[in-house]
Amino acid sequence: MTHRTPPFTRTRRLLPTVALAAALALLAGCTTSGVSASATAAPAVRDVGVQLFQWTWPAIARECTDRLGPAGYGWVLTSPPQEHVLGSQWWTSYQPVSYRLESRLGTREQLAAMVTACHAAGVRVYTDAVVNHMTGQDAPGVGWAGSSYSHYDYPGLYSDAAGDFHHCGLTPGDDIVSYQDATQVRTCQLSNLADLATEKPQVRQKIAAYLADLVSLGVDGFRIDAAKHMAPEDIAAFTASLPAGTGVVQEVIRGSGEPITPEQYLANGKVLEFSWGRDVKGMLAGSIGPVLALGTGSRYAPSDKAVVFVDNHDTERNRSTLSYRDGATYQLADVLMLAGTYGTPLVHSGYAFDDRDAGPRQDARGAVLDAACGAAPGPGAALQPGDWVCQHAWPAVAGMVGWRAVVGSAAVVDTWSEGDAVALGRGGLGFVVVNNGDSPVATSIPTHLPAGTYCDVLAGGAPVSGGRCTGSSATVKGGEIVVQVPPRSAQAWDVSARRG
16 A cells, blocks of 8 residues: 655654754854753653554554654554454453464564664654463354464463463353452453463463564564463563563553552553543543643543553544544644643544444455555544544654653653643643634743743644744743634644844
8 A cells, every 4th residue: 555645744743853953052142143951951851652553564564654653753662563363353352272373473583684674764663462361252263373272272372271371260151240259350251262371480481582582673662462361470571571671561551540540560660540531531622721731630540650641542442532533622632741740641543433342444365454554644634434543643742752852851840730731831842722622722831941932843843944833833931922722722832943
């Protein structure tokens, strides 16, 4: 499938060299107007991840080169790479048959080539590691790469006879019934999926070997799927031998009053903080002002241990968070996530669906077809089931990724809230306004940005020939920025997009 050049890749987003050079020059006081930025500025970073859900390895390789690297993304999360059960549904990828790196998303060789391409583009690679369980199929079968299996027997890997699986004996069918019972959650089956006895040395050793095999291909980190269904010490055991610096992100869904919490897993690495996505959905449906405090309080993991997201492949299906179906509101949530300092942001990018079980488009053999974003992705696109939504390529989302790379770890300053709109600055490097209301926002807001005229980086980026902005502009004078932000939209400005 022909890969199209992204429409938003412009001079401003050739990160880090062009944008960061401009930012550093400004920090040093070397601007054409002789105005220095605030001393609160900090070095730029590339910490934003993107989950390219059910993208093939060749498609991810091209996306790293053509879009993710230039836009400023720091890492990409892939779908599970191991051999899985046959079927068209998306969840077949989450039912392992073996740890062979052959799946409907590509071959071992294609996976290795993808990692190499992404690294060359400055993008790290994390893979989804399904290690809590094997299949949920009662009948014997053959996996994608030809490996035979039955529900509790995987030749050469795991077997019931060797004691490799849990049979909790606590509930009918051994399935989890109550999430208020930690023993059930960790030793009973999740929806009939054969639950591995991850406390057993032989099971831990095989999981560790699988992760080590992926690291040998250059994989930088892992999303540990269903981490909540394993004891923290089990995860610690099979990740202990990973090279220093290998990333670990654990899926521990926070539930009200439940005995298992994300905090119990922090010694192993980061956790996915589901509270952020749930809370931002409610705030964008009601009062937006409290969104500036998201990430504070007992319902959140520490910022340096949290990975935050607006949605993922599960929550967009169970509707517990916003999703692409929410259009402009969903886009505003992504802007807010990328604007703040809480956690490590993870943008979701999947495909449109009507049936929550439906997988991506596939060929006659069942191999997934390469993703393509087309010429004009955005929240207003007309989508048919199976079309790639490409949220990571929406101009406002990609623009905020670049904005975040420029502002780096600069502190939040100049917070502002009025009616259905909020704003914040990041040191003297960037400023953003989010208008969730039905009326335009036209006002002046205090800012640490140096005086001058700035182009909206969510609508084009740096000034083009003649110093013109592709989209709208805003002027900073006397310590205030004069803004005009249309309803249900956002605008952002940073020092790499200053005119003159």
